[in-house]
Amino acid sequence: MTYHDLSNCCVSEASPCKESPRPQCQSPPVIDIPRMLPYESVKDYIQQAKAHMLQSQEMEADLSLTSHYVDVQLVERSILRCAKNTNKSLDKELAIVGDAERQKSSLGRSQIFEGPTEAKPKRTVLLLGNASMGKTTLIKKLCHDWSNDCLPQFDFVFLLDGKALSLNEPTFSLQTLLLELSSSAPYCLDPNSVFTQVLAAPKRVLIIFDGFEELRDYEVLLQTQEKDLATSLLKDSKKQIYTVRQLYSAILQRVVLPGCTLLISTRPRGNASQLLRRSDRLLEVCGFTSTDVETYVSQYFTDPALKASAMDRLKNSSYLLSLCWNPGLCRLVCLVIEQSKGSDDLPRTLTGLCRQVLWLKMECECRRAQTCDKLSSLAWEGHKFFSLSLSLPLPLFLFRFLCVILTDFLSLALWFSLYLTFPLSRTVAERTFLPQVLPSPSGPRGRRRPQREELELTQRFAIGLLFPSRTQLQRHLGSDVLSKDTVLAKRVSVTQHLEGHCNADLSPAQILDVYSGGMRLAGHLARKLPEVLTFRGVPLGPPDAFVVRKVLEQAGAEGKRFCLGLEDTGIQIAGLRAMMELSNINTYRACIADVINLWEELGQSGEEGLLEGAVSKFKINPLKATQVCHIEHLAKLVSIHMQRRLSHSVCVPSNVLECIYLFLTHYLKNKIGDRGAEQLAPALKTLPSLHRLSLYSNAISDGGAESLAAVLSHMTSLTDLDVKFNKLTDVGAQSLGASLKNCPWMKSLRMWNECIPYGVFERLQQQDHRILSQ
Numbered sequence: 001m002t003y004h005d006l007s008n009c010c011v012s013e014a015s016p017c018k019e020s021p022r023p024q025c026q027s028p029p030v031i032d033i034p035r036m037l038p039y040e041s042v043k044d045y046i047q048q049a050k051a052h053m054l055q056s057q058e059m060e061a062d063l064s065l066t067s068h069y070v071d072v073q074l075v076e077r078s079i080l081r082c083a084k085n086t087n088k089s090l091d092k093e094l095a096i097v098g099d100a101e102r103q104k105s106s107l108g109r110s111q112i113f114e115g116p117t118e119a120k121p122k123r124t125v126l127l128l129g130n131a132s133m134g135k136t137t138l139i140k141k142l143c144h145d146w147s148n149d150c151l152p153q154f155d156f157v158f159l160l161d162g163k164a165l166s167l168n169e170p171t172f173s174l175q176t177l178l179l180e181l182s183s184s185a186p187y188c189l190d191p192n193s194v195f196t197q198v199l200a201a202p203k204r205v206l207i208i209f210d211g212f213e214e215l216r217d218y219e220v221l222l223q224t225q226e227k228d229l230a231t232s233l234l235k236d237s238k239k240q241i242y243t244v245r246q247l248y249s250a251i252l253q254r255v256v257l258p259g260c261t262l263l264i265s266t267r268p269r270g271n272a273s274q275l276l277r278r279s280d281r282l283l284e285v286c287g288f289t290s291t292d293v294e295t296y297v298s299q300y301f302t303d304p305a306l307k308a309s310a311m312d313r314l315k316n317s318s319y320l321l322s323l324c325w326n327p328g329l330c331r332l333v334c335l336v337i338e339q340s341k342g343s344d345d346l347p348r349t350l351t352g353l354c355r356q357v358l359w360l361k362m363e364c365e366c367r368r369a370q371t372c373d374k375l376s377s378l379a380w381e382g383h384k385f386f387s388l389s390l391s392l393p394l395p396l397f398l399f400r401f402l403c404v405i406l407t408d409f410l411s412l413a414l415w416f417s418l419y420l421t422f423p424l425s426r427t428v429a430e431r432t433f434l435p436q437v438l439p440s441p442s443g444p445r446g447r448r449r450p451q452r453e454e455l456e457l458t459q460r461f462a463i464g465l466l467f468p469s470r471t472q473l474q475r476h477l478g479s480d481v482l483s484k485d486t487v488l489a490k491r492v493s494v495t496q497h498l499e500g501h502c503n504a505d506l507s508p509a510q511i512l513d514v515y516s517g518g519m520r521l522a523g524h525l526a527r528k529l530p531e532v533l534t535f536r537g538v539p540l541g542p543p544d545a546f547v548v549r550k551v552l553e554q555a556g557a558e559g560k561r562f563c564l565g566l567e568d569t570g571i572q573i574a575g576l577r578a579m580m581e582l583s584n585i586n587t588y589r590a591c592i593a594d595v596i597n598l599w600e601e602l603g604q605s606g607e608e609g610l611l612e613g614a615v616s617k618f619k620i621n622p623l624k625a626t627q628v629c630h631i632e633h634l635a636k637l638v639s640i641h642m643q644r645r646l647s648h649s650v651c652v653p654s655n656v657l658e659c660i661y662l663f664l665t666h667y668l669k670n671k672i673g674d675r676g677a678e679q680l681a682p683a684l685k686t687l688p689s690l691h692r693l694s695l696y697s698n699a700i701s702d703g704g705a706e707s708l709a710a711v712l713s714h715m716t717s718l719t720d721l722d723v724k725f726n727k728l729t730d731v732g733a734q735s736l737g738a739s740l741k742n743c744p745w746m747k748s749l750r751m752w753n754e755c756i757p758y759g760v761f762e763r764l765q766q767q768d769h770r771i772l773s774q
């Protein structure tokens with residue numbers, strides 16, 4: 001009997017998974033298994049493991065995977081290649097792509113471990129996603145898929161939790177770790193046989209790491225293993241003498257089970273250079289689309305009447321609807337809608353939402369006064385949030401979510417009005433609002449510094465708490481005049497701080513923060529906004545885009561107009577459209593492909609006024625292309641320009657796109673290389689108004705130079721070309737030099753680099769004085 005047979009025997013009776021089509025299933029390799037192995041016990045174990053996973057249906061209390069899971073798409077992310085600085089935090093290293101690119105690189109659950117056809121399977125997959133975007137839920141669903149035989153390439157799936165790192169005793173072996181500590185493992189009757197099989201065919205093993213708080217935890221585990229430890233592990237992985245940390249580290253470093261597949265989930269914060277080097281694929285859970293939100297709501301509310309009214313209420317509450325992009329928040333929104341039973345107004349801010357959820361939970365499950373006291377005092381003493389979750393019957397998810405928001409840095413006391421009793425802190429030196437609203441952090445020494453995500457959220461919450469509506473203020477503080485005065489004083493301080501900023505000081509993130517203070521605070525901000533407002537590099541998810549629009553709208557009411565920069569923000573097309581609906585936008589810049597898609601959408605829906613505005617206000621000069629895809633988008637734009645039509649049915653108004661004046665600045669991060677130059681060349685040929693082109697330091701070698709040389713004589717408006725510090729040798733340089741002879745209109749060609757022999761360069765310069773070295 002071969003292992004193939006064994007695997008086939010294990011097909012469970014459970015129904016096949018619904019969402020993932022089975023054709024993805026590959027036939028497992030045929031592996032001979034030693035005769036003496038008791039097949040039955042291994043086979044039984046696999047069956048039990050599958051059944052065990054199928055039993056853990058819960059996403060969280062009362063919500064099951066089978067009835068409430070929404071099948072979300074994943075997006076393949078890439079890293080900006082930047083030679084100089086590899087020590088950046090991961091979110092800064094990830095290339096931000098537009099909506100169109102995201103669609104192109106999206107994939108389903110069943111494709112996570114597969115590359116393009118013929119490519120090798122992905123052995124180390126990093127699953128990224130911000131707080132409560134659905135990483136753990138996706139992992140649970142994957143485990144279900146495996147139980148339903150939808151991941152036939154794996155015989156074993158082990159789910160390892162970051163929290164197990166707190167087990168410090170050196171009493172584990174690789175065998176006990178996998179068969180006893182993995183949360184997916186059932187009780188094993190014959191651990192030796194199972195473990196022998198795991199060791200015999202590691203390629204058919206999937207190990208999932210989830211539940212780590214941050215990237216740093218992984219990075220520490222990737223520090224080089226002590227030699228003795230590695231040798232000892234390789235000699236005998238059954239000895240129960242290792243700590244969980246040592247074993248995790250050995251798996252991640254592939255000292256043990258080298259051929260297995262690893263799925264590592266994490267939030268994209270902090271430095272991840274080691275992890276990145278070892279990963280074959282970066283995937284991101286990108287949250288719910290608007291259709292996903294509708295699916296979620298319809299699954300959440302089983303009563304048809306409630307379902308319809310919930311969706312109506314949500315649609316009337318645009319900000320809450322935009323928050324539902326985050327699945328965890330979507331769940332909270334549904335909870336609030338469910339509990340409010342149509343009576344109350346829905347919350348208008350994130351702070352309002354979380355406050356209401358907490359309040360609801362406390363009303364339901366705790367004796368309020370006692371719990372408030374307890375929470376406040378525990379939090380103020382600096383206890384970790386997790387310790388609270390042990391002592392209170394609130395759902396773990398809620399705690400985890402609040403934990404992200406509040407963290408140990410900002411104590412829970414903030415929620416319970418303790419913040420009112422603290423004096424304003426002294427300086428306004430920092431460019432955040434935190435000093436204005438919060439007591440100084442006073443946690444024990446040596447604690448990690450709060451991450452940016454936590455600070456941002458904390459800041460938004462702090463502002464949200466300081467600017468509740470009048471009714472809320474009255475409800476929470478009643479006749480407590482002293483507290484009311486403190487709130488008002490802090491509000492004044494924040495407002496003054498905001499007004500004290502000169503325009504250039506305002507960071508895009510601050511604009512997003514301010515909205516949590518409601519429209520009153522947004523009004524102060526609106527007055528201060530600079531005319532050229534750029535968000536480049538700040539990810540704008542749906543709620544952020546909503547906020548930006550609101551603030552711009554408010555500023556418009558005061559007569560302000562803007563030139564809006566939305567490149568590298570990842571804003572969705574719906575968000576872009578919302579900006580176009582504003583009448584106070586002079587010009588805007590955004591991802592070219594998304595802009596074209598928006599034009600198409602507007603053209604197809606016959607919204608000619610909006611289309612005209614969206615086309616005429618679009619600005620690309622100067623274009624800062626940082627990824628190869630930017631060049632493809634440019635080519636698409638050029639083709640629209642030449643054909644004067646968007647799609648079959650949509651023409652571009654004749655007076656626009658007349659003059660694409662283009663100045664491609666050098667490609668700062670991604671090197672376009674020969675491939676990029678090749679793609680760029682045909683597009684360049686058709687640009688009527690390209691005067692200067694800089695492809696400085698772009699890893700272009702002779703192949704790319706040939707492509708450029710071939711189109712140079714067609715670029716009749718080009719006066720200056722800069723291809724300095726590339727990799728051209730004498731071949732590429734001579735080819736460009738020869739082409740220059742056919743371009744009498746050109747003024748300069750800069751192409752020096754150290755791969756061109758000095759003599760060759762000098763001769764070319766003598767032949768044509770327009771060839772410059774600097």
Ligand SMILES: Nc1ncnc2c1ncn2[C@@H]1O[C@H](COP(=O)(O)OP(=O)(O)OP(=O)(O)O)[C@@H](O)[C@H]1O
Pocket residue numbers: 059060063068069070071072129130131132133134135136137138267296327328329331397400404
């Ligand atoms: N695909 C989904 N379908 C339905 N609900 C989902 C989905 N993804 C997430 N949720 C809901 O959002 C909640 C939070 O998701 P989850 O715990 O998976 O996030 P996470 O990314 O692991 O967060 P963290 O980084 O905080 O650990 C889940 O408990 C569930 O209610």
